[in-house]
Each structure stands twice: as structure tokens, then as C-alpha cells.
Amino acid sequence: MEKMRKSDDEWRRELTPEAYHLLREKGTERPFTGEYNSEKRQGIYLCAACGNELFPSDAKYDSGSGWPSFFKPLDEARIETEEDTSHGMRRVEIKCARCDSHLGHVFPDGPRPTGMRYCVNSGALKLRTEEGG
Numbered sequence: 221m222e223k224m225r226k227s228d229d230e231w232r233r234e235l236t237p238e239a240y241h242l243l244r245e246k247g248t249e250r251p252f253t254g255e256y257n258s259e260k261r262q263g264i265y266l267c268a269a270c271g272n273e274l275f276p277s278d279a280k281y282d283s284g285s286g287w288p289s290f291f292k293p294l295d296e297a298r299i300e301t302e303e304d305t306s307h308g309m310r311r312v313e314i315k316c317a318r319c320d321s322h323l324g325h326v327f328p329d330g331p332r333p334t335g336m337r338y339c340v341n342s343g344a345l346k347l348r349t350e351e352g353g
Contacts, residue, residue, distance in 0.1 A: 221297055224270050224319040235269065242343040243269045243321040246306075246313070251286025254342025258282075263349035264294065265340075270319040274298055274345070275338065283330070283337055288345065290338040291330045299338075301326065314338060 226234075231244050241247035256265070265275040265288075275290040283289035293299045297317060304313040304325065314323045323344045330337035 221272075221317045226319070231269070239268055239343055242341045246304075246322040247341075248324075249287075249341050249343055254287060256288040256342040256345055256347060257286060259288065259347060261347065261349045261351075263347050265290075266346045266348055267316040267319060267321055267323070268344050268346045269321040270316060271346070272298055272316050272318040273348075274316065274323070275340070277347070281331060283339065285337070285339055287324065287339045288342055289330070290340065291332075291334045291336055293338065299323070314340070 228244070232240055235243060242249060259280070262277045264273050265277065266273055273294050276294050279290045279292045281289055281291060300315045300317045302313045302315060304311045311325045314326050315321060316323060321344065324338065324340040327337045327339060328335055
């Protein structure tokens with residue numbers, strides 16, 4: 221996937237302060253507060269920064285974690301991973317493969333068939349519904 225490169229100033233101009241914090245500064249929204257945590261509509265979840273198609277709605281499930289959770293991305297090439305040792309924990313960060321925006325983390329405690337839980341900040345996503353919304 222071809223990388224989208226923008227300066228920090230460009231990202232600050234294009235994103236809201238909250239979105240900038242989540243996507244570019246690796247922030248985390250409070251659990252159970254995100255727009256998409258309980259979302260049930262069908263569609264494709266996009267990167268809120270660049271529009272890259274990330275997760276199909278049929279891979280979304282209620283993990284009980286307080287963040288939108290998916291058991292697989294639309295395509296593995298759309299997500300990149302990186303070890304995250306911040307906050308005294310060892311986790312695997314997930315980032316948009318197109319623009320390097322922080323999405324959340326992936327854990328090996330998800331449902332079948334993959335056993336993975338892609339735990340994503342709602343503010344890192346935009347839902348494109350089948351109705352075009």
C-alpha cells in the first residue's frame with residue numbers, strides 16, 4: 221500500500237484536536253464512550269484520517285471491553301503492527317498501513333475463527349454504511 225505522508229502541521233489542520241490526539245499522538249478514548257462501541261449498522265469502517273478501508277462490519281463483535289472490536293481486518297495489508305511497551309505493558313499497536321495513524325491494539329483473546337481482538341478507538345474510525353452514510 222502506498223504511504224500517505226503529511227507533516228505534523230498538516231495533520232493538525234485537518235483533524236480535530238481529539239482526533240489528532242487519538243490518531244497522531246497514540247491517545248486512547250475512555251471505554252464505553254466511543255461513537256461506534258454499540259454500532260450495529262452494516263458497512264465498512266474506514267481510517268478517520270485517510271479513508272483507508274480497515275474493517276468489515278461483519279467482523280465486529282461485542283468484546284465487553286468498551287471499544288469497538290473486530291476479529292479481523294478487511295485485508296491484513298491495510299493494518300500494520302508495532303510493539304508497544306508504553307504504560308508498563310507489552311502490547312501490539314495497530315496502525316493504518318496507509319497513513320500510520322494509531323488505531324488501537326490487537327490482542328490474542330478474540331473469538332473464532334481468528335482468535336484475535338482488534339480493539340479500536342471509535343475516534344480513529346468512520347463508518348461508511350451500505351446506505352451510503
